[in-house]
Amino acid sequence: MAAAPKSANRLAVPAPEKVDIQGASDRAEMMVGRVCSRGRYHRFEERKLEQDYEVDKNHVLGSGANGQVWLVRSRHCHKKRAFAAKTYRLSGISELKCKEIETEVEILLTVDHPNLARMVDAYETKASLTLVMELLEGGELFDRILAAGHFTERDAAEAIWQMLLAIRFLAGLGIVHRDLKLENWLYEKKGGQDLKLIDFGLSKFWRPDKSMEMRVGTLDYMAPEVLHRNYTSKCDLWSMGVIAYTLLVGSFPFSGRDGDTAMLQRIATGRFATERDAWRDASASAKDFVRKLLTVEAASRPDADQALEHPWIAKRESVARSYVSKDIVDALCSFSEASAFRRACLLVMAISLSNEERAEVHKAFLEIDKDHSGTITLSELRSVLEEKFHIEDAAVARTFQSLQSPLSRDEVINYSDFLAAMMSQRISIHDDLLHAAFARFDTDNSGYITLPKLKMLLGDSLSEAELKQVMLEADKDKDGYISMNEFVQYLQCRRSSERHLEAATCAIDRELRRPSQKMSVRERRRSSVIVKKNSAKEEISCGAALTKLAELCKPICCFGSCGVMWSQLMESLK
Numbered sequence: 220m221a222a223a224p225k226s227a228n229r230l231a232v233p234a235p236e237k238v239d240i241q242g243a244s245d246r247a248e249m250m251v252g253r254v255c256s257r258g259r260y261h262r263f264e265e266r267k268l269e270q271d272y273e274v275d276k277n278h279v280l281g282s283g284a285n286g287q288v289w290l291v292r293s294r295h296c297h298k299k300r301a302f303a304a305k306t307y308r309l310s311g312i313s314e315l316k317c318k319e320i321e322t323e324v325e326i327l328l329t330v331d332h333p334n335l336a337r338m339v340d341a342y343e344t345k346a347s348l349t350l351v352m353e354l355l356e357g358g359e360l361f362d363r364i365l366a367a368g369h370f371t372e373r374d375a376a377e378a379i380w381q382m383l384l385a386i387r388f389l390a391g392l393g394i395v396h397r398d399l400k401l402e403n404w405l406y407e408k409k410g411g412q413d414l415k416l417i418d419f420g421l422s423k424f425w426r427p428d429k430s431m432e433m434r435v436g437t438l439d440y441m442a443p444e445v446l447h448r449n450y451t452s453k454c455d456l457w458s459m460g461v462i463a464y465t466l467l468v469g470s471f472p473f474s475g476r477d478g479d480t481a482m483l484q485r486i487a488t489g490r491f492a493t494e495r496d497a498w499r500d501a502s503a504s505a506k507d508f509v510r511k512l513l514t515v516e517a518a519s520r521p522d523a524d525q526a527l528e529h530p531w532i533a534k535r536e537s538v539a540r541s542y543v544s545k546d547i548v549d550a551l552c553s554f555s556e557a558s559a560f561r562r563a564c565l566l567v568m569a570i571s572l573s574n575e576e577r578a579e580v581h582k583a584f585l586e587i588d589k590d591h592s593g594t595i596t597l598s599e600l601r602s603v604l605e606e607k608f609h610i611e612d613a614a615v616a617r618t619f620q621s622l623q624s625p626l627s628r629d630e631v632i633n634y635s636d637f638l639a640a641m642m643s644q645r646i647s648i649h650d651d652l653l654h655a656a657f658a659r660f661d662t663d664n665s666g667y668i669t670l671p672k673l674k675m676l677l678g679d680s681l682s683e684a685e686l687k688q689v690m691l692e693a694d695k696d697k698d699g700y701i702s703m704n705e706f707v708q709y710l711q712c713r714r715s716s717e718r719h720l721e722a723a724t725c726a727i728d729r730e731l732r733r734p735s736q737k738m739s740v741r742e743r744r745r746s747s748v749i750v751k752k753n754s755a756k757e758e759i760s761c762g763a764a765l766t767k768l769a770e771l772c773k774p775i776c777c778f779g780s781c782g783v784m785w786s787q788l789m790e791s792l793k
């Protein structure tokens with residue numbers, strides 16, 4: 220690839236505005252709920268970075284205009300899982316810089332998509348703000364293209380598809396990135412293909428009725444209308460055109476040896492280099508895609524939806540297999556049977572999932588999300604569960620309802636909610652996840668969860684009475700505090716009780732179904748109330764099923780949560 224100076228020509232936001240990081244996290248909370256917002260945002264030294272992470276100052280992952288990005292290791296994981304941390308100095312900086320940071324925090328707290336880097340924690344002190352991000356170990360797209368020369372069309376289309384999914388999701392939230400470039404797309408794993416977008420420092424919440432004027436971004440990727448200071452979110456699609464060209468050809472479309480002024484003129488008129496061999500060799504469909512994105516007239520340029528529908532992307536060669544398997548569907552359905560507290564805990568745990576754990580299921584999420592909005596609607600869920608797995612509409616609706624975030628403004632399932640559901644069955648809950656979840660509830664790091672702490676995180680999803688009930692059940696020694704052990708026990712017991720309950724339901728279903736093939740409806744009805752056993756054939760009747768149920772229910776009853784259910788069941792069977 221013809222080398223272009225990395226991050227050269229980057230312009231910063233110029234105008235000062237009032238700063239309010241607290242406001243940013245409050246606004247994010249309105250979008251994603253308390254669990255996902257307060258569970259990650261720690262203010263004013265109540266909780267310090269050093270309490271949760273070991274900072275490895277010898278391990279610099281990269282650097283940018285804001286300084287270096289370090290490797291840090293979680294103190295809550297046995298394996299000391301690694302993350303990336305970037306620190307902003309807050310004291311003595313301009314209001315303008317603060318505004319940039321504030322927007323970045325708000326966006327990072329709000330976004331939730333497989334192709335966007337995830338913020339795991341943020342620590343605000345009077346002097347600094349540190350963002351802890353998932354570690355993306357595969358390096359920059361920039362370095363990969365530099366090493367490869369250029370990509371095959373298939374690889375380029377696959378990479379562009381992932382990027383467009385992220386941009387489509389951002390556009391749905393009214394976010395324009397304004398600095399899409401090869402250096403801001405990182406691979407999750409070395410040698411892997413999954414890409415994520417980082418660095419929202421120049422991003423903005425944008426209203427379609429108000430065009431933007433600040434000339435920001437990086438020159439090689441900058442749309443003509445940005446140069447003219449009158450632009451919309453379509454500027455991101457121009458940058459995607461530059462990226463697509465660069466992946467296919469191995470050099471930038473507008474750069475040359477004749478300097479920036481000549482390059483700016485070429486950008487303004489949309490004259491990109493077409494004499495390079497790799498461009499000549501590209502397919503007609505790939506060229507059409509790039510040309511459409513590099514349309515000077517922004518109104519005629521496709522948006523992210525339209526770009527995703529372009530045949531070069533929509534019909535790209537990809538392995539035609541379905542990722543939505545029976546166990547994914549089972550996990551989704553059983554999530555609705557878990558208690559509200561358990562669901563909230565799973566959501567908190569979802570924040571700490573590793574990339575490998577997410578990778579298990581993220582393709583299934585993207586597959587259900589047919590319109591590529593980055594969220595799942597009821598009709599999308601219905602079309603998979605009803606059509607492919609013949610699950611009743613009422614069960615689909617119940618599942619959908621249980622998956623929706625309590626404060627979600629739109630009737631959709633977010634990526635984290637989906638991940639939380641996967642943890643009920645598909646992703647195993649290990650000690651590290653339990654420890655990380657406990658640490659998020661234990662906001663002041665005292666080693667205990669109290670009612671006010673529960674309220675702070677769950678106050679919008681559980682009532683006061685429900686929270687008190689959680690305390691009552693989890694706080695075994697009744698000292699008013701839930702210790703780490705009690706928390707783990709409570710969740711593990713719940714887990715096993717739910718499993719037993721499910722197994723019990725299945726057993727009784729099975730047994731009740733068996734005689735139904737031979738008996739009349741009347742007899743069948745009777746069989747459900749008369750306990751009998753055909754010893755000769757060892758055929759288990761409903762009575763045996765009840766005995767089995769009693770066995771299976773034993774572990775539940777010992778937590779006291781099943782007493783009513785069991786006695787009600789016995790009563791109804793008398």
Ligand SMILES: Nc1ncnc2c1ncn2[C@@H]1O[C@H](COP(=O)(O)OP(=O)(O)OP(=O)(O)O)[C@@H](O)[C@H]1O
Pocket residue numbers: 226280281282283284285286288303305336352353354355356359402405417418420
């Ligand atoms: N999550 C991450 N995992 C691994 N490396 C990362 C991560 N985030 C950032 N980096 C590395 O650190 C570099 C700088 O990060 P980033 O772009 O976020 O910082 P910045 O100071 O805001 O940069 P810029 O100059 O683009 O504004 C990246 O180019 C990348 O190499």
